[in-house]
Structure formats: C-alpha cells, structure tokens
Amino acid sequence: MNAPLRQPRTRPSPQTLDSVLAQLAARFGERFSTAPALREQHASTLTWAANEPPDAVVFPQDAEEVAAIVRACAAHRVPVIPFGAGSSLEGHVNAPFGGVCVDTSRMNAVRAVHAEDLDCVVEPGVTRKQLDAHLRDQGLFFPIDPGADATLGGMVATRASGTNAVRYGTMRDNVVALEAVMPTGEIVRTARRARKSSAGYDLTRLLVGSEGTLGIVTEITLRLHGIPEAISGGVCAFPSVRAACEATILTIQSGIPVARIELLDAAQIRACNAYSKLDLAEAPTLFVEFHGTRAGVREEAERFGEIARECGGGAFAWATEAEARGRLWQARHDAYWAAMSLCPGAKGISTDVCVPISRLAECVEATEADLARSRIVGTIVGHVGDGNFHVLPLVDDSDPDEVARVRAFIDRLVERALDMEGTCTGEHGVGQKKMRFLEAEHGPGALELMRTIKRAIDPHDIMNPGKVLLP
Structure with missing residues (x-):
C-alpha cells in the first residue's frame, strides 16, 4: 500500500498565524494587507471551485524579500501561496488551509536581453505582453501565448502553452534556467545560461509545471526567437x-x-x-x-x-x-x-x-x-x-x-x-x-514517486498545499 503524502494538512492555530502576520506586517508595511476584498481577489478561481482566500497578501519586490516571507512562514508551518496574474483555471491560487499569498506582480523587471544568444532574464511578475513590447525593437519575440496576459512566473508554474506551441513548444521547451526560493527560504539556481548541459539533475524541468508546490520562482531565463x-x-x-x-x-x-x-x-x-x-x-x-x-x-x-x-x-x-x-x-x-x-x-x-x-x-x-x-x-x-x-x-x-x-x-x-x-x-x-485524475493517468508508482519528491523538498507541506497531489 502506498504511503500517504503526509498527515492531512490543517490550518495553523490563530496564535501562530497572528505571530507570523505581525512579523510580516512590521517588515512590509503598506505592501502587506489583510483586507477581505484583496484576499478574496487573490483566491479568484475562474471556475466553480469555492473561493478560499489566504489570511494575508504580501507584495515582495525581490528574491530576498520572498525568501524572508518563506522563512517566516516555514518557522511556524504557515502555508505560502504564490500568485501571478490570477488567470489560472483549476483553483491553483486558492488557500484551502489559509496562509500567506505572495503576489509577485511588483517583481516585473526585464533584467537583461542577450540578443546574440537569443535569451533574456526576467522577474516572475513580467507579463507576456510586457515582454514582447520590450523585445519588439530588437527584432525578437517570446512565442508562448496563453490567451490571458499571464505573468511569466505563473506560466512557468503551470507549464503554460498557447497557440504557437505546435511550432515553438511550451514553457517546458523555452525555459533555460530558474532562480527560486525553496521551502526552507533558501534561494537556488537551477542552471546556467548555456543551451545544453549534462551536469546533474534537471532541476529546471522539475520546477516548471510544479504549480508552486515545490518553490517560488523569482527569476527566469527564457529562450527567444527572431521575428519572422x-x-x-x-x-x-x-x-x-x-x-x-x-x-x-x-x-x-x-x-x-x-x-x-x-x-x-x-x-x-x-x-x-x-x-x-x-x-x-x-x-x-x-x-x-x-x-x-x-x-x-x-x-x-x-x-x-x-x-x-x-x-x-x-x-x-x-x-x-x-x-x-x-x-x-x-x-x-x-x-x-x-x-x-x-x-x-x-x-x-x-x-x-x-x-x-x-x-x-x-x-x-x-x-x-x-x-x-x-x-x-x-x-x-x-x-x-x-x-x-x-x-x-x-x-x-x-x-x-x-x-x-x-x-x-x-x-x-x-x-x-x-x-x-x-x-x-x-x-x-x-x-x-484535476488531482483525482492523476493516478489513472500516471499509475500509483509514478504518483508515489511524485509524493516522495514533494516530501523531500517540502516536508512540512507549506508550499501551495492542497494542489496537484492528494494526501
């Protein structure tokens, strides 16, 4: 019999939650909010899933601030829910166990464009339309175009696709490297800018499509293409x-x-x-x-x-x-x-x-x-x-x-x-x-391997709990 992911997740106690929220409020000031309307907005599901808002929303401006949020939450096992543009369709941004929503919309800089290498480095809050507007004058474009003007961080998290995928592939094929904050609060890089590598496990592909359950993406290196x-x-x-x-x-x-x-x-x-x-x-x-x-x-x-x-x-x-x-x-x-x-x-x-x-x-x-x-x-x-x-x-x-x-x-x-x-x-x-369909698709052995990876990286289940894998 396969072992469960872990004991069923529960909400943090009110005392624990109040302590964490007070700590974040003191650090982030006006970039921290517990306003009910804002919290509900950050649980919008665009489906018939019930709206399950977080207990607070924080707007970090760089990776160090994301790491500080995660460390504060990890110390008390408070859930952390990443948020991009909120355009996902399967309840990805809901907070079924409460916790802190990390809204990356203010991390929206295009850090570098290496035209000669056909790649660029962006923060997760950059949207696809923003990136293409930035690239147009250099004769370049980024081909992945889901219908919504999603953020690149959200597109990485859901392994987004779009109308150009038949020729240019999906996000899986167009992400070169990632920087991410892991459940411990440590900042890691998954790869260099080289087009290929045989050095170690492919951590980039592990995080692409993980839906925020393994870490929070804070920087993305993307492949670009010349405008035809x-x-x-x-x-x-x-x-x-x-x-x-x-x-x-x-x-x-x-x-x-x-x-x-x-x-x-x-x-x-x-x-x-x-x-x-x-x-x-x-x-x-x-x-x-x-x-x-x-x-x-x-x-x-x-x-x-x-x-x-x-x-x-x-x-x-x-x-x-x-x-x-x-x-x-x-x-x-x-x-x-x-x-x-x-x-x-x-x-x-x-x-x-x-x-x-x-x-x-x-x-x-x-x-x-x-x-x-x-x-x-x-x-x-x-x-x-x-x-x-x-x-x-x-x-x-x-x-x-x-x-x-x-x-x-x-x-x-x-x-x-x-x-x-x-x-x-x-x-x-x-x-x-769609969690209930994964065993039929992958089989119990592959599903247990996914649970093993989740347990190893996020043993206390703080990263977007209640998504992807049933307990």
Missing part, C-alpha cells in the same frame, strides 16, 4: 469538426511547419462573430498561421489550402497584413469572453485535455456529440496542432441538474482522453480540480 521575415495567416471553414481535425493531422504529418493551427467549432464561431464583429461562416473553422520567408509562407499556405480542399474545406482566405491577422487572433484570444455571451448569466467552466494527434478527430467528434447528448451549451476551441483542445461548458450553477450534467461531462471528457493515451490537462494544470 514574413507571417501569413487566415481561416478555412469545414463541413464538420472531424474534417477540420483530419486537415490538421494531414498538415502536421506532411511536415508543413505551421506556426499556429487553431480549431473553433461552429458555436464558437457564432460567438466570435457577435463579440468580435467578424463575418465568418458559422461552421467548424481552422485559424492558421505560417512564419518564415515570403516565399516560404506563400508555399506553405498553398500546400495547406490543397490539404484543406482534400478534406472538404472551403477556400482558404489568407493574408499577410498585420492588421487583418491581428484582428483574427485577437478574436481567438477573446474566445472565452465571446462564448460567455451565448448564455448571459451562466458560468463558464473551462477545461482541457490533450491526446495523440492521430486520435484527435475521434476525441473531438465524440466530445461534440457528448455535449449535444448531455443538453449542455458549450464551445470547443483548441491548439489542435499538438492534440490539445479546450471545452467551455456554460452552466447555470443555481440548477443542480445542470451542474450534475456538466460535472459528469467533464469526467467523461477526461476518461475519453486517458483511454486514448492522452492527458487530463494539456496546459491548464492540475491545481485542485
């Missing part, structure tokens, strides 16, 4: 979700170096037309983009158009003008808010899975049929070039029957993905809401 000479993009409608997925699969298998290939189902297109003032055909649609030379992107777009026609797609309308492309991709990034307008007053429960690309069409088609059969209004969008797609059921959370149907639908979605050798989450992360 030419970018072309456009849209192509299909008679069915399956046809769109088959076109995606053929595109990837043909070796066409597509930078972005996004699926929006008919319901999502209808929502985007209304919300973003588009005039697209209300049919399953692929948004596609190519990066490279002028001649290269033209050839790639033409080859994709041929594949689309073979799969029953309509004309591929493509353009190189930045304004036209920007409008399309802004509509894609606004898909969540557009979908919410389909059922005013409903709550959107965004979830995601990822499957091997050969099973993508089957999985998306079955999911679409499940939505209809379950009488659930929802949309499907996806970074389908790497087999990842999102479903946004819209639910009236005052209706117990509807809530039950949506919960059951999400369970079936995950089970379907796992049956197809996929994962319960391609990029949202585990947080609180």
Whole structure:
C-alpha cells in the first residue's frame, strides 16, 4: 500500500498565524494587507471551485524579500501561496488551509536581453505582453501565448502553452534556467545560461509545471526567437469538426511547419462573430498561421489550402497584413469572453485535455456529440496542432441538474482522453480540480514517486498545499 503524502494538512492555530502576520506586517508595511476584498481577489478561481482566500497578501519586490516571507512562514508551518496574474483555471491560487499569498506582480523587471544568444532574464511578475513590447525593437519575440496576459512566473508554474506551441513548444521547451526560493527560504539556481548541459539533475524541468508546490520562482531565463521575415495567416471553414481535425493531422504529418493551427467549432464561431464583429461562416473553422520567408509562407499556405480542399474545406482566405491577422487572433484570444455571451448569466467552466494527434478527430467528434447528448451549451476551441483542445461548458450553477450534467461531462471528457493515451490537462494544470485524475493517468508508482519528491523538498507541506497531489 502506498504511503500517504503526509498527515492531512490543517490550518495553523490563530496564535501562530497572528505571530507570523505581525512579523510580516512590521517588515512590509503598506505592501502587506489583510483586507477581505484583496484576499478574496487573490483566491479568484475562474471556475466553480469555492473561493478560499489566504489570511494575508504580501507584495515582495525581490528574491530576498520572498525568501524572508518563506522563512517566516516555514518557522511556524504557515502555508505560502504564490500568485501571478490570477488567470489560472483549476483553483491553483486558492488557500484551502489559509496562509500567506505572495503576489509577485511588483517583481516585473526585464533584467537583461542577450540578443546574440537569443535569451533574456526576467522577474516572475513580467507579463507576456510586457515582454514582447520590450523585445519588439530588437527584432525578437517570446512565442508562448496563453490567451490571458499571464505573468511569466505563473506560466512557468503551470507549464503554460498557447497557440504557437505546435511550432515553438511550451514553457517546458523555452525555459533555460530558474532562480527560486525553496521551502526552507533558501534561494537556488537551477542552471546556467548555456543551451545544453549534462551536469546533474534537471532541476529546471522539475520546477516548471510544479504549480508552486515545490518553490517560488523569482527569476527566469527564457529562450527567444527572431521575428519572422514574413507571417501569413487566415481561416478555412469545414463541413464538420472531424474534417477540420483530419486537415490538421494531414498538415502536421506532411511536415508543413505551421506556426499556429487553431480549431473553433461552429458555436464558437457564432460567438466570435457577435463579440468580435467578424463575418465568418458559422461552421467548424481552422485559424492558421505560417512564419518564415515570403516565399516560404506563400508555399506553405498553398500546400495547406490543397490539404484543406482534400478534406472538404472551403477556400482558404489568407493574408499577410498585420492588421487583418491581428484582428483574427485577437478574436481567438477573446474566445472565452465571446462564448460567455451565448448564455448571459451562466458560468463558464473551462477545461482541457490533450491526446495523440492521430486520435484527435475521434476525441473531438465524440466530445461534440457528448455535449449535444448531455443538453449542455458549450464551445470547443483548441491548439489542435499538438492534440490539445479546450471545452467551455456554460452552466447555470443555481440548477443542480445542470451542474450534475456538466460535472459528469467533464469526467467523461477526461476518461475519453486517458483511454486514448492522452492527458487530463494539456496546459491548464492540475491545481485542485484535476488531482483525482492523476493516478489513472500516471499509475500509483509514478504518483508515489511524485509524493516522495514533494516530501523531500517540502516536508512540512507549506508550499501551495492542497494542489496537484492528494494526501
């Protein structure tokens, strides 16, 4: 029988908590708060998980201050919850056992850009849009673009992805090195700036995706890319979700170096037309983009158009003008808010899975049929070039029957993905809401190994407790 993570976590005693909070209040002054509204804001979950606020919020300005917070909390086993922009979707920033929220938004400096090495060093509170604005004049960009303007620290914590992942990879592939404060309050560096190393364990990859349960990231070294000479993009409608997925699969298998290939189902297109003032055909649609030379992107777009026609797609309308492309991709990034307008007053429960690309069409088609059969209004969008797609059921959370149907639908979605050798989450992360699926995905042996790592690094379970691993 596998050993539990540890004894069930409990809240610190009021006396212990008061002592720690008094110590932090004396050190941080106006950058420390126990205001109820601010605490609730720092537990926003964007899902139907209950709001579980921390006991206090602190705004450090450098790694030494983060270390001081952690040391104060560690001495009395008070939980520490890292916070970036609060855009995570699985309850990552909730504080089920109370504790201190460490908001890194004031650690937002771009410390260095090494253009010749194609890397940069940033603090965790820098957002992806802030970084790209800083890099633009140097002809560089950072490719990972989750829909929200997330902080880079949060993107590291959740191993974020986005529309460019099919060509440029995820955060796992684009983080060179990290500086982090560990549960003891010690500041460690996981690697140097060298592009490759065989020296020791890969601590960088251990922390990327750990969701704040092993340490708090205080500095990030990222890979950068040159802005392409030419970018072309456009849209192509299909008679069915399956046809769109088959076109995606053929595109990837043909070796066409597509930078972005996004699926929006008919319901999502209808929502985007209304919300973003588009005039697209209300049919399953692929948004596609190519990066490279002028001649290269033209050839790639033409080859994709041929594949689309073979799969029953309509004309591929493509353009190189930045304004036209920007409008399309802004509509894609606004898909969540557009979908919410389909059922005013409903709550959107965004979830995601990822499957091997050969099973993508089957999985998306079955999911679409499940939505209809379950009488659930929802949309499907996806970074389908790497087999990842999102479903946004819209639910009236005052209706117990509807809530039950949506919960059951999400369970079936995950089970379907796992049956197809996929994962319960391609990029949202585990947080609180997907912990129960990890044993089915990884098996008890791998899960116990994760618990062993957690126990070794954080024996008192102060780092974002109640996330990722069930006790």
